[in-house]
Amino acid sequence: AQRVTQPEKLLSVFKGAPVELKCNYSYSGSPELFWYVQYSRQRLQLLLRHISRESIKGFTADLNKGETSFHLKKPFAQEEDSAMYYCAPRVASGKLIFGQGTTLQVKP
Amino acid sequence: GAVVSQHPSWVICKSGTSVKIECRSLDFQATTMFWYRQFPKQSLMLMATSNEGSKATYEQGVEKDKFLINHASLTLSTLTVTSAHPEDSSFYICSARDLTGTGRSYEQYFGPGTRLTVT
Numbered sequence: 001a002q003r004v005t006q007p008e009k010l011l012s013v014f015k016g017a018p019v020e021l022k023c024n025y026s027y028s029g030s031p032e033l034f035w036y037v038q039y040s041r042q043r044l045q046l047l048l049r050h051i052s053r054e055s056i057k058g059f060t061a062d063l064n065k066g067e068t069s070f071h072l073k074k075p076f077a078q079e080e081d082s083a084m085y086y087c088a089p090r091v092a093s094g095k096l097i098f099g100q101g102t103t104l105q106v107k108p
Numbered sequence: 109g110a111v112v113s114q115h116p117s118w119v120i121c122k123s124g125t126s127v128k129i130e131c132r133s134l135d136f137q138a139t140t141m142f143w144y145r146q147f148p149k150q151s152l153m154l155m156a157t158s159n160e161g162s163k164a165t166y167e168q169g170v171e172k173d174k175f176l177i178n179h180a181s182l183t184l185s186t187l188t189v190t191s192a193h194p195e196d197s198s199f200y201i202c203s204a205r206d207l208t209g210t211g212r213s214y215e216q217y218f219g220p221g222t223r224l225t226v227t
Contacts, residue, residue: 100151101151
């Protein structure tokens, strides 16, 4: 079945600790992959896309086609990173399909 | 960056009435708009895709007669929840994608959402 999985509903770390938010997908073809972030009381916004291979706010994500994963990483978490993070493949039809989301809580 | 607005931001209506939610792309032409539904503490569930000037494509399990979508112009899509019931209470989010080259075509821009409460 085609799906995107974010296994952790909540990830709680202390400030300065490394963070890895997991995402696995099982879509056929080569979907574009994105990470979206939703800060408290704000709209959803794009964080990263796999094509650009960029680092935004210290976050990076590497597409591993062999493992069909697109994990989001940051070496040193900050309190302002606390938010809901969604992994989202864009499938052939152009639709973005969202994972269940992971709440990242960075404690002081 | 590109901005998508939604109106109203929240609405309370009585069971059996219809409610219209507007989604506008403010500084780009949105050839494609998407409507999502989000339950508390849950993910976004895609309801339908609308392309300007054509009928919307609904996801499996979404009643097209219940959730009427109109994308009459390149900057406006509307979602009408007909004969609303309490179970339709939810957070409805639209997003827009620019495929005409006036924005970054890979990005999908999201509206702030509309909270619908049906009493």
